[in-house]
Amino acid sequence: MIEIPVRYLEGITGARPWTGNADRVCKGVVIDSRAVETDSIFVAFSGERVDGNDFAPAAIEAGAACVVLTREPSRELIRTADAHECAVFTCEDPTEFLLLLAQGYRARMHCTVIGVTGSIGKTTTKDTLAALLSTRYRVHVTRGNYNNLIGMPLTILSAPRDTEVMVLEMGMDGFGQIERLSRCAQPTYAVITKIGTSHIGLLGSRENIARAKAEILVGMPPSSENFEGHHAALVLNGEDDFTPFIIENFAKPAGIDVILCGTSDDDDVSARNIEVGEDGCPVFDITFEDGAQFKTRLAVTGAQSVVNALYAAAIARRLGIAQYTIHEVFGALEITGRRTEVRRAACGARVIDDSYNAAPESMAAALNLLAELPCAGDRIAVLGEMGELGEEGARLHELTGAYAAAKRPDVLVCVGGDNARHMADAARLMGMADDAVRVVPTTEAAIARLAHAIAPEDLVLVKGSRFVGLDRFVEEVC
Structure with missing residues (x-):
């Protein structure tokens, strides 16, 4: 990790020094005061709910060598910092720092x-x-x-x-x-x-x-x-x-x-x-x-x-x-979890866990895999809504539903609100039977409707954007 004397921080980052021992060596950087260790640099971020500046005293008490704030330090904070030989800096933009x-x-x-x-x-x-x-x-x-x-x-x-x-x-x-x-x-x-x-x-x-x-x-x-x-x-x-x-x-x-x-x-x-x-x-x-x-x-x-x-x-x-x-x-790769990871459900079914995130292109790739893998039972696609698509959202969900229909799963479960209905409607339009396509509003509803209906020979794809929370569905069935 970085090890840097306090004296060099101003020249590298442009932050303004208020007090501190210029010769003290800082080791490592954190943005959570609870993660401060001896000689850490604590950088305060102001969020919608929590203002990191408020935790500067706790960071100093925990042994920080330097705290970087986005507001002028109080006299009391300066005294506390001096007592612990902790440097205090301020900057306009902690991200740029x-x-x-x-x-x-x-x-x-x-x-x-x-x-x-x-x-x-x-x-x-x-x-x-x-x-x-x-x-x-x-x-x-x-x-x-x-x-x-x-x-x-x-x-x-x-x-x-x-x-x-x-x-x-x-x-x-x-x-x-x-x-x-x-x-x-x-x-x-x-x-x-x-x-x-x-x-x-x-x-x-x-x-x-x-x-x-x-x-x-x-x-x-x-x-x-x-x-x-x-x-x-x-x-x-x-x-x-x-x-x-x-x-x-x-x-x-x-x-x-x-x-x-x-x-x-x-x-x-x-x-x-x-x-x-x-x-x-x-x-x-x-x-x-x-x-x-x-x-x-x-x-x-x-x-x-x-x-x-x-x-x-x-x-x-x-x-x-x-x-x-x-x-x-x-031949021995291990990839960060919940990306087309084939798992075994408690009932014996195989579950393609791709619940980490989703975009139209990765939805198509996952549906391809569902269609390619051998399966003696039903092929079931549990697809959640996709985020950050803006005005294109409805159209891209419709295209995803149409693509799903082309891959001919036995059951398609669409999880979410309007965009889930767009997926389902497009799948039906492209030939999937009404009773093979289901729309449920939440992951919990999907669990209640499907978790105990999966058979040992089935193959289940689970994929959606993170906000849908389909990882909870996987954990429930596996």
């Missing part, structure tokens, strides 16, 4: 940074990269959902000083956010997994989503430069319809080389002969830029996971990971 501090720490570490963004597949790609690169390097990686303007700098600031590679997931819900993340992280390699419809309600169009994701290039050096022993590269999906747009409008002007991954002859890293086994895991032939080729198996369910594995393999090869190591790691 974190970003600048993390940027300074990253610059001193001289490690290789890989940034991962995109509408879907970020976490699978990140986890695969971390697994591959950990076979050779000391790797620090984004945990959980620490991928935003607060979480990503905290990830950097928690990295051990001897980290050799950082794999950082970068999320966003508006323009300018990934640019700020990229300037902070200064990635040498970047991946844009896919330009989908997640956040279309906030950004208005897929083109705007592509522009926002392409901001990841802002902090990258041109590929012509030798940056800490590497030449920068952007990894893209060769079959994504916005890949040419990103190349022509962003990668080329920035002078950054592109690596294409996909299933065509034109891709630099490609997968062929993809077959999904009875366990849902794909087997395929992988071919690299240099012509190297081998057959491998991915221990992650669904054909849609293959391209995410290709992104990771493309960068791993650039960083010297051998073919046999890639093959071994692919």
Whole structure:
């Protein structure tokens, strides 16, 4: 983690000092006063319900070396800080404070940074990269959902000083956010997994989503430069319809080389002969830029996971990971939970737990998996509403319902309000029988109606946005 004397904080972040021992060394950064340890930096954030500034005294008492506030400290707080030799700073924007501090720490570490963004597949790609690169390097990686303007700098600031590679997931819900993340992280390699419809309600169009994701290039050096022993590269999906747009409008002007991954002859890293086994895991032939080729198996369910594995393999090869190591790691992958994870229900049925989140593209991929896996009983799709689709919400839920009908599940359960009804109506319109399609308002209603009706031979897909809470359905039946 970061270790920095108080004296350097003002120069790096622009924060205003009020008091403190300039020679005291700060160790680590937290934004929750309950997480303060001896010598921590506590950064106060003001939320709708809780004002972090109010917890500065508790942070000082807990041993913080520095507290960073967004309002002028009281005389009483200054006295308390002086009594504990704790520095006090103020700043206008605590998010910018974190970003600048993390940027300074990253610059001193001289490690290789890989940034991962995109509408879907970020976490699978990140986890695969971390697994591959950990076979050779000391790797620090984004945990959980620490991928935003607060979480990503905290990830950097928690990295051990001897980290050799950082794999950082970068999320966003508006323009300018990934640019700020990229300037902070200064990635040498970047991946844009896919330009989908997640956040279309906030950004208005897929083109705007592509522009926002392409901001990841802002902090990258041109590929012509030798940056800490590497030449920068952007990894893209060769079959994504916005890949040419990103190349022509962003990668080329920035002078950054592109690596294409996909299933065509034109891709630099490609997968062929993809077959999904009875366990849902794909087997395929992988071919690299240099012509190297081998057959491998991915221990992650669904054909849609293959391209995410290709992104990771493309960068791993650039960083010297051998073919046999890639093959071994692919076969033993463990991905962050609730993403197409096949579990066993208490009654014996198989449950495809993809309840972490949902977008139209990932809904389609999950429905493909439901249709592909062998099943002696009924195929049941439990689909929750999807968020952040804005004015496109009704249309995209209708398209999802129509796609579900095309995959011919025996039962479709739509969970939620108006958008759940849009899904159900479209499924019926496209040929599903009325009695095969059900709409329930909540996860609890889905549990009451379906949990005890699942048979041992059934195959159940559970997928929806996080606010629907379908993870509770999975926990109830498994």
